[in-house]
Every structure is written in structure tokens, then in C-alpha cells.
Amino acid sequence: MSILEALKARRTIRLFKQIGVSSDDLRDMLDAARQTSCACNGQLLRYVVVKSSDDVKKVFEQTAWAGLVKPRRTPVWGVSAPAAFIAVVGPKDANSMTYADAGAAIQSMQIAAYEKGLGCCWLGAINREKLHGLLGLQEKQEVFFLLAVGVPAEQPVSEDITDPKDVNYYLDDKNQLHIPKLTVDAITRWL
Amino acid sequence: MSILEALKARRTIRLFKQIGVSSDDLRDMLDAARQTSCACNGQLLRYVVVKSSDDVKKVFEQTAWAGLVKPRRTPVWGVSAPAAFIAVVGPKDANSMTYADAGAAIQSMQIAAYEKGLGCCWLGAINREKLHGLLGLQEKQEVFFLLAVGVPAEQPVSEDITDPKDVNYYLDDKNQLHIPKLTVDAITRWL
Numbered sequence: 263m264s265i266l267e268a269l270k271a272r273r274t275i276r277l278f279k280q281i282g283v284s285s286d287d288l289r290d291m292l293d294a295a296r297q298t299s300c301a302c303n304g305q306l307l308r309y310v311v312v313k314s315s316d317d318v319k320k321v322f323e324q325t326a327w328a329g330l331v332k333p334r335r336t337p338v339w340g341v342s343a344p345a346a347f348i349a350v351v352g353p354k355d356a357n358s359m360t361y362a363d364a365g366a367a368i369q370s371m372q373i374a375a376y377e378k379g380l381g382c383c384w385l386g387a388i389n390r391e392k393l394h395g396l397l398g399l400q401e402k403q404e405v406f407f408l409l410a411v412g413v414p415a416e417q418p419v420s421e422d423i424t425d426p427k428d429v430n431y432y433l434d435d436k437n438q439l440h441i442p443k444l445t446v447d448a449i450t451r452w453l
Numbered sequence: 454m455s456i457l458e459a460l461k462a463r464r465t466i467r468l469f470k471q472i473g474v475s476s477d478d479l480r481d482m483l484d485a486a487r488q489t490s491c492a493c494n495g496q497l498l499r500y501v502v503v504k505s506s507d508d509v510k511k512v513f514e515q516t517a518w519a520g521l522v523k524p525r526r527t528p529v530w531g532v533s534a535p536a537a538f539i540a541v542v543g544p545k546d547a548n549s550m551t552y553a554d555a556g557a558a559i560q561s562m563q564i565a566a567y568e569k570g571l572g573c574c575w576l577g578a579i580n581r582e583k584l585h586g587l588l589g590l591q592e593k594q595e596v597f598f599l600l601a602v603g604v605p606a607e608q609p610v611s612e613d614i615t616d617p618k619d620v621n622y623y624l625d626d627k628n629q630l631h632i633p634k635l636t637v638d639a640i641t642r643w644l
Contacts, residue, residue: 265456265568269485269561285643292637294460297611298560299575303620303632309641317644358552359577362598365556366575369489370460373564377456384490384557386550397644407553420488429494441494446483450500452476453508453588 268376273420273441275381276327276335277342278412287378288313288346288411294374295367301359307367307406310349310397320396321347325408326387331433335416344383344410349397354404364406371409381414424448459567464611464632466572467518467526468533469603478569479504479537479602485565486558492550498558498597501540501588511587512538516599517578522624526607535574535601540588545595555597562600572605615639 263271288311295309312321322343327336337343348371350364372382385408393405418439423429424447431441454462479502486500503512513534518527528534539562541555563573576599584596609630614620615638622632 265459266481266485266565268456269565270488272488274490289637290457292641294457296634296637296640297461297463299465299563301577303622303634305617305620305635305640307640310644311641312644314644356549358547358549361549361552362556362559362577365553365558366560367556368553369557369560370564372490373561374457374460386492386553398642426496429496431494443487443494444496446480446487449487449496449498450483450502451589453501453503453505 268373272372272376273418274383275412275414275416275418276383277337277415278344278381279415280340281345281413283313283345283380283411283413285313287375287380288348290378291348291371291374291411294370298367298370300363300366306352306356306360307364308351308403310351312347312349312397317396318344318346321393321408324389324392324396325385325410327383328431330430331439334433334437335439342415344412346411348409348411349393349405350407350409351397351399351403352406354402356404356406361406368407368409375411379413380411383410385410459564463563463567464609465574466603466605466607466609467574468528468606469535469572470606471531472536472604474504474536474571474602474604476504478566478571479539481569482539482562482565482602485561489558489561491554491557497543497547497551498555499542499594501542503538503540503588508587509535509537512584512599515580515583515587516576516601518574519622521621522630525624525628526630533606535603537602539600539602540584540596541598541600542588542590542594543597545593547595547597552597559598559600566602570604571602574601576601
């Protein structure tokens with residue numbers, strides 16, 4: 263599979279097989295993250311890998327999942343929950359550039375994971391206050407995002423749309439998740 | 454080359470051969486961008502591709518390049534300037550999540566370009582007010598970032614560091630750019 267094919271085929275995963283993820287695989291994801299472009303090469307982001315079952319459960323309890331497809335895409339602990347989390351941490355007073363850096367690093371990790379047969383869900387609906395303590399962060403740090411990681415137990419598909427009103431994802435009668443994505447023509451002007 | 458190897462080997466490019474970039478290659482980059490994760494699948498980003506020489510020149514004049522390695526990594530029009538720009542555009546009132554979305558989409562485009570032998574520079578030091586007019590944006594839109602695209606005329610290398618004070622990139626006596634990157638161990642804690 264080419265890199266372009268992977269970039270197009272990779273989808274967010276919200277249901278996971280109850281199989282562990284190796285430290286080597288997580289380390290490779292972080293190796294991809296650290297080599298990602300960032301503003302002025304400043305490298306303001308830090309990572310906390312949560313891998314031991316007890317800690318994963320505690321972090322899992324501080325997450326919320328896709329409201330549009332509740333409860334079927336809300337993973338259940340011991341049944342469909344992720345095997346690990348990578349917390350993306352930045353300075354409390356960060357500007358929008360550092361959030362852009364975080365998005366780029368997360369996309370690197372997601373693509374690295376995809377090549378290994380792993381799936382990810384980038385989570386922004388998280389209890390940052392509780393996580394700050396759970397993850398043992400410094401006062402000046404904040405959790406920007408969590409990346410849930412595990413072996414996929416679902417196969418979402420994308421479908422092309424041209425109207426921005428149609429972006430809501432949905433489950434079909436076979437319980438497959440459909441992700442509407444605007445076509446290149448719908449989002450691009452050429453000069 | 455594996456995807457992980459590409460994610461680790463890709464570097465920002467600031468000097469370009471004076472060779473055009475095909476519309477097909479730019480379209481593939483946008484195809485990767487549109488399939489990238491984004492908050493709530495909202496797809497708030499839009500793109501303007503600047504490819505005609507006159508327009509590329511006008512946009513190029515509104516950009517600033519790596520201050521630390523001036524003037525040797527400030528491209529010169531007609532000599533080392535990029536062949537095209539992709540402007541990443543979002544809502545004027547965007548929050549930090551939308552900037553994270555932009556970072557992720559840009560990383561997708563950069564990796565897609567890398568596979569094609571193209572190089573990119575993600576630019577944040579740009580004259581957004583002038584670009585708003587040049588790109589014909591709507592009142593409620595703003596240019597978040599520019600992505601310069603072209604055929605690389607330099608081969609930067611990364612080197613491992615462990616001290617966040619050492620992140621400044623530099624040119625060696627052979628005019629090769631060195632990009633210090635913090636090791637995985639320097640940026641990660643494991644729970």
C-alpha cells in the first residue's frame with residue numbers, strides 16, 4: 263500500500279479488540295511524532311504513554327466518544343476499550359500554532375499506527391482537569407488531546423459528499439460506520 | 454520505504470528546483486488532506502491552490518522564511534522559490550481545535566508530497582491581510598497557513614538532542630541544514 267493510499271484509507275477507530283499494543287509499536291508512533299514539523303522547530307509538545315491496564319482504565323473513564331453514534335460507538339471497558347492512550351501535552355498558555363503542531367504530530371502517530379494494523383481515535387472531549395492529576399503533569403502543563411490506540415474491531419468507510427451540511431457520520435443497518443467526506447472539488451479553489 | 458521511514462525521513466524544504474508541480478500531484482495532496490481526522494468530522498477547512506506563476510510570485514512576496522538561517526534558506530524568486538502554494542483557509546472565529554485540524558491536514562499533505570519526491574515548507578509567518586485579498590477569500594474566512602510545494606534543492610538532516618535548549622537549527626560549513634530533534638525518551642513519560 264502506498265503512503266497516499268494509507269492516508270486515504272485510514273479511519274478513526276472507536277471499537278477495539280481486547281489485545282495489547284507493544285511498547286515498540288507505541289515508541290515508533292512517538293518517533294514519528296517527534297520528527298513532525300513544528301513552529302520554529304520549538305518542540306513544545308510532550309507525551310505521556312498510558313499502557314498499564316489500571317491506568318488505561320482510569321484515563322478511559324475521563325473520555326467521551328462520538329455523540330452522533332451513541333451508544334454503539336462508545337467503547338465499553340473490558341469489551342471494546344482501547345489498549346493504550348498517548349496523551350499529547352503542551353504549555354498551558356499555548357497559542358493556536360502549538361495546537362496546529364499537536365494536530366500534525368497526532369496525524370503522524372495515526373499513520374504510523376495504521377501501517378502496523380493499529381487503529382486510533384483522536385479525543386478532544388476529555389476531562390482535562392482530572393487527567394492533569396492522573397497523568398502527573400506539571401502546573402504549567404495541560405493535556406491538549408488523548409490518542410486512543412488499539413487493534414481495530416470495526417471497519418468504518420468514507421463516502422464522498424459535496425454539501426457541507428451532510429458531514430454527520432452514521433451507522434448503517436449492518437452496524438458499519440460511514441464517514442461523509444467533502445470531495446476535493448468541494449473544498450478547493452485553484453488560482 | 455515504509456510509512457514510518459517516510460514519517461521520520463521527511464524534512465521541511467526551503468530551497469526548490471525551478472521545476473513545476475503537476476495538478477495531479479497537488480490534487481493527491483488535497484485528497485490526503487480531506488481524508489484526515491478532524492473535530493466532529495466538521496470539515497471546516499478550505500484550500501486555495503496557487504499554481505500559475507504570476508499568482509505564485511504575488512503570494513511568495515507575502516511570506517517570511519526561517520529567521521535562524523537567513524539569508525541562505527530564504528528562497529529567491531526565479532532561483533529557488535517554490536513552484537506552488539496551497540493556502541489552508543478556515544473560519545475567522547476558529548478555536549484551537551480547528552488549528553489542530555489544520556496541522557493534521559498539513560501533515561497529510563506533506564507526507565503525500567514526500568512520497569512523490571516533492572518537498573514542502575509549512576509557513577506561519579505570512580501577511581494574512583494581504584493574502585486575504587490576493588486569494589479572494591470571503592469576509593468570514595482567514596488564511597491559517599501556507600504550504601509551499603516544489604522539487605527539493607536541499608537535503609536537510611535531523612540529529613538527536615536531549616536538551617530542549619538545543620532546538621535551534623543551523624547550517625554547517627557544507628551549507629547543509631541540521632534540524633535538532635528531541636529523542637523519544639526526552640519527550641515521553643510512560644505510565
